[in-house]
Amino acid sequence: AQSVTQLDSHVSVSEGTPVLLRCNYSSSYSPSLFWYVQHPNKGLQLLLKYTSAATLVKGINGFEAEFKKSETSFHLTKPSAHMSDAAEYFCVVSDRGYKYIFGTGTRLKVLA
Amino acid sequence: DTGVSQDPRHKITKRGQNVTFRCDPISEHNRLYWYRQTLGQGPEFLTYFQNEAQLEKSRLLSDRFSAERPKGSFSTLEIQRTEQGDSAMYLCASSPHTGELFFGEGSRLTVL
Numbered sequence: 109a110q111s112v113t114q115l116d117s118h119v120s121v122s123e124g125t126p127v128l129l130r131c132n133y134s135s136s137y138s139p140s141l142f143w144y145v146q147h148p149n150k151g152l153q154l155l156l157k158y159t160s161a162a163t164l165v166k167g168i169n170g171f172e173a174e175f176k177k178s179e180t181s182f183h184l185t186k187p188s189a190h191m192s193d194a195a196e197y198f199c200v201v202s203d204r205g206y207k208y209i210f211g212t213g214t215r216l217k218v219l220a
Numbered sequence: 221d222t223g224v225s226q227d228p229r230h231k232i233t234k235r236g237q238n239v240t241f242r243c244d245p246i247s248e249h250n251r252l253y254w255y256r257q258t259l260g261q262g263p264e265f266l267t268y269f270q271n272e273a274q275l276e277k278s279r280l281l282s283d284r285f286s287a288e289r290p291k292g293s294f295s296t297l298e299i300q301r302t303e304q305g306d307s308a309m310y311l312c313a314s315s316p317h318t319g320e321l322f323f324g325e326g327s328r329l330t331v332l
Contacts, residue, residue: 140319151224151311151323152263159319198262200321206251206275208321210262 110135112201114211122219127171127186129214131199134180141182142200142208143173152198158182169193194218222246224324226312232330233302240298241327245314252295253321254287255311256280263311269295302331 115130133139140159144152156167163175173184182199199211225244233239245252250271255263266285268276271292281287284302289295299306309328313321 142320144321144323149326149328151325152313152321154320154322157320202319205319206268206270208253208265210255210264212262213260 110139110201110203110207110209112199112209112211114197114199114214116214117212118215118217120217120219121189123191124188127184127189127193127216129184129197129199129216131182131184131211132180133182133199133201135201135203137203139201139203141173141175142202143167143171143182143184144198144200144210146196146198146213148195155184155197189216189218191218191220224312224314224322226310226324226327228327229325230328230330232332234332235302235304237302238298238300239302239329240296241310241312241329243295243297243312243324244293245295245312246316246322247293249314249316249322250292251315252289253313253315254295254297255313257309257311257326258307266297266310299329302329304331307331 111134113132142157143155146152156165158165158175166172196213202208227242252269254266257263269289284300287297309326311326313323
């Protein structure tokens with residue numbers, strides 16, 4: 109069975125400092141992995157996806173994530189946080205092509 | 221704009237009433253999903269369509285819930301005899317064969 113664990117429910121960083129949001133997954137197959145961002149009262153927007161090509165995936169707005177099979181991790185990073193990055197972030201795993209399991213989310217706060 | 225659209229964006233109803241939400245997916249996407257999201261939680265899978273066929277339903281989807289996708293185009297989600305526990309954001313997403321989910325802005329239901 110597939111599952112995903114977001115290790116931090118809340119992360120606070122200062123503007124201009126690096127962001128690290130952690131995600132571990134469990135999958136019986138070769139998974140596809142995604143990160144989505146959700147701003148208040150909005151739908152979810154795709155940041156990036158991994159589908160067994162390059163292990164370092166670049167996404168929108170300067171975010172990237174690295175797939176590490178040995179650690180079953182797919183952490184999201186950004187070198188320099190911006191105030192507009194404050195939002196809820198969801199890690200998602202899919203290993204059967206149509207079923208997607210969402211993590212419980214990490215709320216990112218960016219301090220001025 | 222050719223994104224996923226949902227209607228209505230907000231619905232306030234009294235307990236016991238029926239409500240219906242509509243989702244218009246991106247036209248070339250043959251997969252359509254409904255999710256439910258409550259405050260502070262990640263989206264939970266409700267149901268999935270491939271074209272007009274409803275291929276999977278979550279156990280969360282009690283017999284008060286029904287979803288349709290006539291002709292494989294728009295979809296409706298109906299909740300009969302609403303209960304206060306049905307209050308949530310109902311999210312629709314469509315997906316192309318490449319596997320990304322594209323979400324609408326959601327329909328927020330408040331049951332009084």
